[in-house]
Amino acid sequence: MNAQKAMTLNEAILQGxxxxxxxxxGQKNNEISRVQNTWGNAGRWPSVxxxxxxNNSLNDRFGTTNxxxxxxxxxxxxxxxxxxxxxxxxxxRLDDLxxxxxxxxxxxxxxxxxxxxxxxxxxxxxxxxxxxFESVMKLSKDRYDYIxxxxxxxxxxxxxxxxxxxxxxxxxxNFLNQEMTLRSAKRLLSYLLALPxxxxxxxxxxxxxxxxxxxxxxxxxxxxxxxxxLQNQYLNLAVLDKAIALEQSAxxxxxxxxxxxxxxxxxxxxxxxxxAAALSGSYSLYANLALSYNxxxxxxxNRNIEIARIQKEIGTIQLDDVKxxxxxxxxxxxxxxxxxxxxxxxxxENLETAQLNLEISTEKYRNxxxxxxxxxxxxxxxxxxxxRQVQSIYNLIDANTNIVRITGGIISEYDQP
Numbered sequence: 001m002n003a004q005k006a007m008t009l010n011e012a013i014l015q016g017x018x019x020x021x022x023x024x025x026g027q028k029n030n031e032i033s034r035v036q037n038t039w040g041n042a043g044r045w046p047s048v049x050x051x052x053x054x055n056n057s058l059n060d061r062f063g064t065t066n067x068x069x070x071x072x073x074x075x076x077x078x079x080x081x082x083x084x085x086x087x088x089x090x091x092x093r094l095d096d097l098x099x100x101x102x103x104x105x106x107x108x109x110x111x112x113x114x115x116x117x118x119x120x121x122x123x124x125x126x127x128x129x130x131x132x133f134e135s136v137m138k139l140s141k142d143r144y145d146y147i148x149x150x151x152x153x154x155x156x157x158x159x160x161x162x163x164x165x166x167x168x169x170x171x172x173x174n175f176l177n178q179e180m181t182l183r184s185a186k187r188l189l190s191y192l193l194a195l196p197x198x199x200x201x202x203x204x205x206x207x208x209x210x211x212x213x214x215x216x217x218x219x220x221x222x223x224x225x226x227x228x229x230l231q232n233q234y235l236n237l238a239v240l241d242k243a244i245a246l247e248q249s250a251x252x253x254x255x256x257x258x259x260x261x262x263x264x265x266x267x268x269x270x271x272x273x274x275x276a277a278a279l280s281g282s283y284s285l286y287a288n289l290a291l292s293y294n295x296x297x298x299x300x301x302n303r304n305i306e307i308a309r310i311q312k313e314i315g316t317i318q319l320d321d322v323k324x325x326x327x328x329x330x331x332x333x334x335x336x337x338x339x340x341x342x343x344x345x346x347x348x349e350n351l352e353t354a355q356l357n358l359e360i361s362t363e364k365y366r367n368x369x370x371x372x373x374x375x376x377x378x379x380x381x382x383x384x385x386x387x388r389q390v391q392s393i394y395n396l397i398d399a400n401t402n403i404v405r406i407t408g409g410i411i412s413e414y415d416q417p
Contacts, residue, residue, distance in 0.1 A: 009120050009205040012193060016116045017109065019194035026108035033101035042091040046079030046257075074262030084252025085245075093242035096235055103232040110228060110410050112192070114401055117410075119192050121397050123185040124207040128390040130182050133175040136383045139362070140168040143375070146366070160372055167376055209344055209396040212403075216334050219407050223330055226408030230326065233319045240312040247304040253293040261285050330406055337399040344396050347389040354385035 007015075017023060039045065052073040080087075144164040150156035187197045224230065263283040294301065361378040364370045404410045 005199075005201045006204050007201040009117065012120050012189070013113055013116050015193045015195070016112055020112045020192060021194055022108050023105075023112055026105040030101045030105045033098045037091075037094040037098045039087075039091055042094060043080060043083075043087045044091070046077050049076045049078075050074075051076065051262075071265045072263065073265075074260060076260035077258070079257045080254065081257055082253070082255040084249030084254070086249040089242055089245045089249060093239055093246070096238045096242065100232055100235045100239065103228055103235060106228050106411065107232070110405055113410050114405050116189070116192050117401050118398060119185070119189040120203065120205070121207060121394055123182065123189050124203050124205070125390055125394040126178065126182040126185045127203065128207055128393075129387060130175070130178045132383060132386040132390065133171065133178045136379055137168070137171040137175045139358075139379060140164070140171040143365075143372070144168040147372070163372060167379075207390065207393050207397075209341075209393050210400065211341060211396075212337075212400060214334060214337065214403060216331075219334070219403060220327065220330060222407040222409070223326060224323070227326060227406060228408055229322060230319075233315075233322050237312070237315050237319060240308070240315045244305065244308040244312060247301065247308045250294065250301045250304070253291055256290045256292075257287070258290065259285075259287040326406060330403070333399060333402045333406060337396070337403055340392065340396045340399050344389075344392040347385070347392040350385050351389040354382045358382045 050073075052071075054071050144161075144167070147156050147160050147164045151158065151161050186200070190197055190199050261283060358378055361370060361375050365372070365375040401410070
């Protein structure tokens with residue numbers, strides 16, 4: 001095992017942003033969209049083709065051999081001068097697609113940050129649970145040693161010794177199992193940070209809820225403006241608008257220019273035919289304009305335009321669906337956060353009561369005022385209360401992270417050095 005390395009939550013997030021596999025894939029996809037977003041890909045620039053060839057032939061007719069050969073070369077340029085503004089539309093569409101790719105990459109980053117936050121705090125939760133199990137185990141060991149000592153002095157019974165030993169072994173088993181659970185939680189965090197599974201680190205940020213007082217109307221307005229899933233849906237509608245315009249561009253005439261130069265050269269060494277040998281070569285230049293207009297093609301253009309409009313309507317419905325779903329989720333997250341906030345405050349009070357009760361019961365047990373069974377019940381009550389209290393902290397962090405994420409603030413809030 002490697003030596004432990006101290007790591008705060010922000011350091012874990014920065015580590016994940018640099019190394020996480022999903023983020024790396026998202027960055028590569030985003031890089032593809034940037035490479036594709038050029039005027040050349042939209043069709044603004046001409047195409048230039050260079051052609052060259054060597055042609056040879058050998059004819060043998062009635063004992064007479066006729067060998068010829070020639071070299072040909074040429075450059076051809078084809079340029080669409082006008083096609084119903086389709087070039088400009090395609091370029092704007094590529095711009096929107098690149099923005100969508102940026103949005104998708106941002107969503108991947110949001111997912112990763114949320115997973116790291118919950119993974120980090122999950123490991124902290126398991127660490128706190130381990131501390132609770134350890135404290136109860138130590139109490140059980142002290143109780144077992146105390147009863148064993150009394151028995152050795154002839155003041156206790158073997159039944160009490162066996163009962164205390166069984167309780168201590170049970171608590172030690174719970175402690176060992178919790179150690180394994182903590183290691184598993186750390187390995188999951190290591191995976192999110194793209195670190196080797198054997199990496200060990202000390203989690204130095206505290207497990208604290210960070211109580212917030214959210215206003216539903218405020219976070220709803222923030223979500224409608226900054227939620228990245230919604231932003232991508234608006235960009236998708238813009239892309240669908242460009243698709244309609246692109247289909248409509250087929251109604252315009254198309255003007256193209258074709259120009260180039262071609263040459264033919266006959267090397268004398270390859271020509272045995274006298275008439276061919278008299279020619280040393282030739283070249284030609286050409287420049288042609290072509291204007292085409294689609295008069296009728298079985299109503300294909302109108303059908304494509306209608307399909308594009310229907311797809312735009314589908315996109316609008318999808319946007320409304322996403323809005324409705326996100327609003328419902330926000331209401332659920334808001335209610336859940338407030339309920340978990342109240343539960344957390346209740347568990348804080350319960351834990352204070354349970355701790356005080358355990359302290360009093362420990363003293364009473366040593367004074368013989370309560371039985372070992374009563375003391376064990378107090379231990380169990382404290383254990384369950386302490387576990388519920390640390391779990392309530394994690395639950396509140398989870399609910400708060402959901403609100404921050406759905407309102408589009410998780411990157412700005414947590415992506416800090």
